[in-house]
Amino acid sequence: QQQVKQSPQSLIVQKGGISIINCAYENTAFDYFPWYQQFPGKGPALLIAIRPDVSEKKEGRFTISFNKSAKQFSLHIMDSQPGDSATYFCAASITSGTYKYIFGTGTRLKVLA
């Protein structure tokens, strides 16, 4: 019940295309869902996050869509650029508890020029 399942494992997108990464969770107590971006040799960096009281959050070219009933959330990268090539991790947390993150297994995105 503590798992967060992330797909796909890897993704290749043409420049200008839309990248979509999906995550699913089981524990309905999760109430904070961040996405992290990681470049080779670097630590993960917070990209965007959402709480379950909204169904969508947009920041620039990055959008999180959240489906509470299906227990799924996804990251959409619009107008994907070669500089977006990185590994993306979703995570889930219970903010009223110990705030520990449960991470997905990551998606390696490559955007072709």
Place this chain on the structure above:
Amino acid sequence: NAGVTQTPKFRILKIGQSMTLQCAQDMNHNYMYWYRQDPGMGLKLIYYSVGAGITDKGEVPNGYNVSRSTTEDFPLRLELAAPSQTSVYFCASSRTGGQPQHFGDGTRLSIL
């Protein structure tokens, strides 16, 4: 601001050796975390701390120890290195539990 600083960046250990991975943050964050990252496995929480003097186990604590004597520092100790501990280790911090976690750039550890 340096943020979260981890040292060393790389290390090779022999089986049975011990070492301490250092982590320091200059953001006055109360919460600190240690993760390990293995290929295709995401990040697994090893230990975490909610303040100086307070630590608790995460998902994969076996073979590791931590201490938190100051707000700034959260070292991770490997007592008897085993090949299964070959991994990339990340330290993170957050102001409180409900705030985003900020990560260091990791320590790449190989045990041969």
